[in-house]
Amino acid sequence: xxxxxxxxxxxxxxxxxxxxxxxxxxxxxxxxxxxxxxxxxxxxxxxxxxxxxxxxxxxxxxxxxxxxxxxxxxxxxxxxxxxxxxxxxxxxxxxxxxxxxxxxxxxxxxxxxxx
Amino acid sequence: xxxxxxxxxxxxxxxxxxxxxxxxxxxxxxxxxxxxxxxxxxxxxxxxxxxxxxxxxxxxxxxxxxxxxxxxxxxxxxxxxxxxxxxxxxxxxxxxxxxxxxxxxxxxxxxxxxxx
Numbered sequence: 001x002x003x004x005x006x007x008x009x010x011x012x013x014x015x016x017x018x019x020x021x022x023x024x025x026x027x028x029x030x031x032x033x034x035x036x037x038x039x040x041x042x043x044x045x046x047x048x049x050x051x052x053x054x055x056x057x058x059x060x061x062x063x064x065x066x067x068x069x070x071x072x073x074x075x076x077x078x079x080x081x082x083x084x085x086x087x088x089x090x091x092x093x094x095x096x097x098x099x100x101x102x103x104x105x106x107x108x109x110x111x112x113x114x115x
Numbered sequence: 116x117x118x119x120x121x122x123x124x125x126x127x128x129x130x131x132x133x134x135x136x137x138x139x140x141x142x143x144x145x146x147x148x149x150x151x152x153x154x155x156x157x158x159x160x161x162x163x164x165x166x167x168x169x170x171x172x173x174x175x176x177x178x179x180x181x182x183x184x185x186x187x188x189x190x191x192x193x194x195x196x197x198x199x200x201x202x203x204x205x206x207x208x209x210x211x212x213x214x215x216x217x218x219x220x221x222x223x224x225x226x227x228x229x230x231x
Binding site: 004009034036042043044045046049090092102103105106107108 | 119148155156157158159160173205207219220221222223224225
């Protein structure tokens with residue numbers, strides 16, 4: 001079945017440590033790819049997106065993501081995590097199925113940051 | 116520039132009551148969306164409106180109706196609320212809606228709804 005998978009429900013890292021959040025998708029063609037962040041009690045904010053071109057994408061707040069076609073992955077990374085990065089992170093895709101701009105979300109990864 | 120706004124922020128209903136969630140955007144976007152967010156399930160699309168005057172069902176439309184009042188406003192109505200509709204509801208908007216194309220969706224702050 002077509003889907004977006006975020007294998008890690010919860011991740012805890014220490015402040016200053018590096019971070020990688022995983023995202024895999026199962027669509028035939030390369031979809032458009034997004035990462036959103038949701039702080040507690042807030043809406044979703046776009047961190048970065050990939051449509052085409054350079055497979056390493058830079059986003060806001062020091063985040064980057066790398067698209068790997070061979071692995072159907074779009075993992076989010078940050079070299080040094082700050083306490084304010086504690087939030088829930090959602091990977092989302094727009095598959096090439098025609099029709100409308102249908103955004104399919106993963107279940108999310110909740111990040112906790114230890115001081 | 117407010118972006119996408121939603122009212123109310125919180126609401127508690129009894130089973131069988133009705134209510135309308137309001138959404139407005141000031142980005143001159145053509146397309147608007149309603150999602151619900153449930154723990155462990157990410158966001159799921161309820162309804163969307165590709166442009167003023169059109170609406171279509173998404174993944175989980177049962178129990179909901181929508182109205183695209185004008186280009187700015189897109190409301191979601193629960194005619195007879197059920198406990199299964201307890202959720203956080205997000206409205207979003209985007210500039211274009213093209214077959215095979217896309218545009219970034221911008222989200223409102225959400226409405227937390229509890230149905231008793």
